[in-house]
Amino acid sequence: MNIGDKVRMLRAKEQGIVTRFLPGNQVEIEIEDGFRIPVLRSEIVVVSPMEATRFKPEPTVDPKKPAKTEIIGNVGIYLAFVPTSERGGVREVEVLLVNNTDWELPFTIGEERETRYTGLLSQVLRARSFARLGQRYSLATFESWPTFLIQALWHRSGGTTLRPPLVKRIKCRAQTFQANSGTIPVVNQTGHVFQLDVEDTVEPAPAKPKAEKPINAAALRESLMGMTDKTLPTPVERPSAQVDLHIEKLLPNGFGERTSADLLQIQLQAFEKNLENAIASGMDDITFIHGVGNGVLRNELHRRLGKNPNVAYFEDAQKEKFGYGATKVKIK
Structure with missing residues (x-):
């Protein structure tokens, strides 16, 4: 079960989209009316994307009742790195772009190395699917990997809400790369995965370093000594419960x-x-x-x-x- 999956409650009629994992073996799901509610994992099951086509009932329309709003999985675009078998004693990873939403995603992905851009792949990524870049990267040369630039549009047939284009840059760092290990949605393999359509989850490409100012040793020593008699902490107003x-x-x-x-x-x-x-x-x-x-x-x-x-x-x-x-x- 991943963020963006469509799920159904076992003891009720509601369906929803997984938006967040909570403590106590619970998940938060967004149901049809826009509310988000906590539910035990044991009380829900993932709805297969094939269910709608294989078990499609005859439509019954009551003109007196308004049509229900379709639940759409809006979140879940990932850049993933999957380990491959070693070649000549060198460990490598292949790169995947994963779409775990109900949107189609026309996209381009490329490499940025200083001022040079190299296109790697361009196609339409269907809902709940993934694409392989067809290019492998050696872990031995990790520090020299490029910045990956992903640009995509959101598309669904029929009337829908206009969404701004997705533009993300990701530069892999050793610490965040290891911290983002886990199961890759849709692919269901273990690897390193970065979510692109949630703010502050992707580390931006590094900016050009600025010239550092000389360190004032006396000021640094004074700051490390803690509060002095000249500065007193401002009291914090305790709010109502x-x-x-x-x-x-x-x-x-x-x-x-x-x-x-x-x-x-x-x-x-x-x-x-x-x-x-x-x-x-x-x-x-x-x-x-x-x-x-x-x-x-x-x-x-x-x-x-x-x-x-x-x-x-x-x-x-x-x-x-x-x-x-x-x-x-x-x-x-």
Whole structure:
């Protein structure tokens, strides 16, 4: 089971897409109405992409009921390195581009070496499939590997949401290369895998080094000695265990001429400030009340929480009281 897989619950009718792995042998799935819920792995099964064609029931259309929104796997583009058999005592890897989404992906991939670009492969990558570059790289010359440049478009037949092109550069480093070992989605082989369509998961190509300033030994020694009597730590305001992010609470005197984007930014700033203060003040957990609405604020909070290294996990909180309108954050 991988992020982006379509799954079905064993004890309910809901289907969804795997968006995140949680502690306690749980996964988070996004169901049809856009909500994300935690579910035990033992309570779901992966839906085969062949199921729709092999077990297609006769369509029954009720004009009084609106058609259900199709669940689309939107996340899961990977650059993967698979070890091959040794040739002449030299260990090598082959490079794969993996599409674990429901989109077709017209793409190009090439090498960048300083100012020179070399194209390696260009084709259309079908949904839930992968492509081999047909080129191998020796682990003995790892430090001289090029920067890989991947450019792709998102395509689905019929009416769909326009998505911006995918452009990623990845320069392999020894530490991150080993840390990203695991099972490669779709291919189901062990290798080194980098996800390209999630922010901050791919290490960018290194920038040209700037000239370093001379080190002031006295200033460095003073900084390593810790706080002096001249500087005192600023006290951190401990937030409430429940923070209401409804805009009416944050702007009790009215919205003025602020746009929807301005109001969302105010809510996100309140979220970031309270989360940072909760972490700094040593709180074990904090709950953010965001409401249901159209899901924009909730999804943005979950995206930021998923990237915060100080967050152990987060989940929908107190469904009896808030429904899916609140998120509880467990702090490390």
